[in-house]
Amino acid sequence: MSSPTRRSVLRGLALAAAATALPLSAFSATPAFAAGSPDGFVPPLRQMRGMWIASVVNINWPSKQGLTVDQQKAEYLAWLDLAQARKLNSVFVQIRPTADAFWPSPFEPWSEYLTGVQGQDPGYDPLAFLVEETHRRGLAFHAWFNPYRVSMQPDPAKLHPEHPGRKHPDWIVSYGGKLYYNPGIPEVRAFVQDAMMDAVTRYDIDGLHFDDYFYPVNTTAFDDSAAFAKYGAGFPDLASWRRNNVDLLVQEMQQRVRQAKPEVAWGISPSGIWRNKSTDPLGSDTAGSQSYDNLHADTRGWVRKGWLDYIAPQIYWYIGQSNADYSKLVPWWSGVAAGTDVQLWIGQAAYKAGAAGQPAEWFRPDELTNHLALNRSHPEVGGDIWYNSQDVREDRMGTVSTVVADHYTRPALAPLLPRLADGRPPRRPVLATARRAAGGAELHIVATGPEAPFQFAVFRFDREAGRGDFADARGLAAVVPAGRNIRWVDPEGREGAHYYVAAVDRAGRISEPSDGRRVR
Numbered sequence: 001m002s003s004p005t006r007r008s009v010l011r012g013l014a015l016a017a018a019a020t021a022l023p024l025s026a027f028s029a030t031p032a033f034a035a036g037s038p039d040g041f042v043p044p045l046r047q048m049r050g051m052w053i054a055s056v057v058n059i060n061w062p063s064k065q066g067l068t069v070d071q072q073k074a075e076y077l078a079w080l081d082l083a084q085a086r087k088l089n090s091v092f093v094q095i096r097p098t099a100d101a102f103w104p105s106p107f108e109p110w111s112e113y114l115t116g117v118q119g120q121d122p123g124y125d126p127l128a129f130l131v132e133e134t135h136r137r138g139l140a141f142h143a144w145f146n147p148y149r150v151s152m153q154p155d156p157a158k159l160h161p162e163h164p165g166r167k168h169p170d171w172i173v174s175y176g177g178k179l180y181y182n183p184g185i186p187e188v189r190a191f192v193q194d195a196m197m198d199a200v201t202r203y204d205i206d207g208l209h210f211d212d213y214f215y216p217v218n219t220t221a222f223d224d225s226a227a228f229a230k231y232g233a234g235f236p237d238l239a240s241w242r243r244n245n246v247d248l249l250v251q252e253m254q255q256r257v258r259q260a261k262p263e264v265a266w267g268i269s270p271s272g273i274w275r276n277k278s279t280d281p282l283g284s285d286t287a288g289s290q291s292y293d294n295l296h297a298d299t300r301g302w303v304r305k306g307w308l309d310y311i312a313p314q315i316y317w318y319i320g321q322s323n324a325d326y327s328k329l330v331p332w333w334s335g336v337a338a339g340t341d342v343q344l345w346i347g348q349a350a351y352k353a354g355a356a357g358q359p360a361e362w363f364r365p366d367e368l369t370n371h372l373a374l375n376r377s378h379p380e381v382g383g384d385i386w387y388n389s390q391d392v393r394e395d396r397m398g399t400v401s402t403v404v405a406d407h408y409t410r411p412a413l414a415p416l417l418p419r420l421a422d423g424r425p426p427r428r429p430v431l432a433t434a435r436r437a438a439g440g441a442e443l444h445i446v447a448t449g450p451e452a453p454f455q456f457a458v459f460r461f462d463r464e465a466g467r468g469d470f471a472d473a474r475g476l477a478a479v480v481p482a483g484r485n486i487r488w489v490d491p492e493g494r495e496g497a498h499y500y501v502a503a504v505d506r507a508g509r510i511s512e513p514s515d516g517r518r519v520r
Helices: 003-018 069-085 126-136 186-202 225-231 238-260 299-304 326-337 367-375 389-394 396-407
Strands: 048-053 090-096 140-145 149-151 172-175 178-181 207-210 265-268 343-349 381-387 430-437 440-446 455-461 476-481 485-490 498-504
Touching: 048 069, 048 140, 048 343, 048 389, 069 090, 069 126, 069 389, 090 126, 090 186, 090 207, 126 140, 140 186, 178 186, 186 238, 207 238, 225 238, 238 265, 238 299, 299 326, 326 343, 326 367, 343 367, 367 381, 367 396, 381 389, 389 396, 430 498, 440 455, 440 498, 455 485, 476 485
Parallel strands: 048 090, 048 381, 090 140, 140 207, 207 265, 343 381
Antiparallel strands: 149 178, 172 178, 430 440, 440 485, 455 476, 455 498
16 A cells, blocks of 8 residues: 555544544435425435346347357446446346356356357356456346246257256256256255355355246146155145245245345345236236246235345336236235335336337337336335346337436435344545546545445535435435545536535445535
């Protein structure tokens, strides 16, 4: 460490020791509506703003099989560029699409979607690269896994010779032109957990994420009769046994994640309909495919039992759709999440907006922005995840950029899980200087804790701030990647502006704000 840098840090530590602290209550939960904006809406300090980056059949990344290492890396960095341009704070990246791996796994082979050949080493550790570069941008990295899908083709002989499905052919069920692990075999359930937990324990990920695939169908055409005969005693029917198998997976994953890495978020993005009201009085006013019955996924039960940190139902329907109305499903899910510690984020169908073959309603340029406007009246909704990244990039009819302009006008921190909120927050940083500079106002920020925080939340006001000014994002100018000692230029900074900085850790806990500095 150079002498000038050391002097800066020591000065920062001295300033921190002398600073007068604001209480953490300054960052308490934010009401959705209050005075201060034309429509009464106050931008929240925290909001999930994510997008899914799919790897199965090379939907998003890598864009095709067999790209060079440099090409794969460049493509991923471009997705991070997009996330930042759209003012997102999280990415959900599919790293185990078909019982394979985007990291050197001792359990399953390298994914064919990297090189074109299952089991072939891509020449680097993709997951290590993904996590490092995502965090370098100050974004959260959620590792997306599909628990039971084994292959997008039906022939076990085409799997890698060392694939667990080849070694344990009794684990495999062929259905609908694909291969699946059998969820009803206890050894399978333990194995897929082990395979996924390998990534959780070895890499610095922020979340473990499942999509909506469990059992693919509610018929005996998915032939698990032998497993049912062996393990199904005591269940009234096949469906009840299957549903219990999925319940066990969900509950056990929660236990394992919390034991291994309690600050990792654990959640699922299921199909948006649990059950229809015509089937179950607790269900939604819909007439669509029911995850409880058709996928054996008791999504409502998982929330009410507290088995998840968050649920992100894929409400991929337009407002007013007769069989599945977005404006009916969001209130229903809000009611499910109410009174629990389970966060509710909404899966948004960017892939339908302006896409050929979709109903006319998806050609309304304001359809998606209206979704988020509706969400505002439901405080349980803590944000959105967009499917998929290619559609976020294409922005047909300007639907995504309209959402950004209407709803992402201020930055937002990623959500803080209630179970982690009482943990030790990072030390408040020191804002050593705030001065006029070419291109805006330059801030010199010094971290004061034993470790550098993950992010700095920079607040800008036209006056000295009071306690309540830090509870929402009206004064939040930027969320920037942190370091021990950084300089950051606010292009909107002007002489006379008052700045404050708070440190944010990887879990999303936020420090008390620094002393203020006025730009001179």
